Amino acid sequence: GDSVTQMEGPVTLSEEAFLTINCTYTATGYPSLFWYVQYPGEGLQLLLKATKADDKGSNKGFEATYRKETTSFHLEKGSVQVSDSAVYFCALRGGGSNYKLTFGKGTLLTVNP
């Protein structure tokens, strides 16, 4: 079945540091890939997505590129802010299903001033 593996946290960075959160996946067919973010006390929000190989999703300074050859969708940001502190989830949809999201376990990011 489909699965997502993301780096375990917690990740602690200083403001303006470079962020990478690794995500790899296993899926049949051609999944769509997502990063969701959960800020403290809030619900899950879609951060960015990519629907086919070599697509780059981007939002709020975050980027991730759909790499079919390495089955990866790593999240990056060049300069993090304190307000980026949150839990980040990598997810996929598709392959055998065009509605069910399969999530990674989440990575807690804390950015210190």
Added chain:
Amino acid sequence: GAGVSQSPSNKVTEKGKDVELRCDPISGHTALYWYRQSLGQGLEFLIYFQGNSAPDKSGLPSDRFSAERTGGSVSTLTIQRTQQEDSAVYLCASSPRQGAGNEQFFGPGTRLTVL
């Protein structure tokens, strides 16, 4: 406009009791999903509705779990004879329709604690 809402936001219950969790999707969204977020298991898919029908119940962990949706809108997730391992945050999401390209919008969740 209004997002997905869930009630209650927190529920504490005793082992063996039944609980009902409610989800109000975004108006006009035909697809509705339930997920569970628990420590150690992450986010797990439970069930999916298209209109009032549930074509995929494969994620429901046991026959103590059931869900229904009425009028193509509100959905209720019922857990009978709750167990401590049912403690989790139950998330509801909706989308305009199922299929590729349709973003799922999540509610804030119901935190269930079974004592």
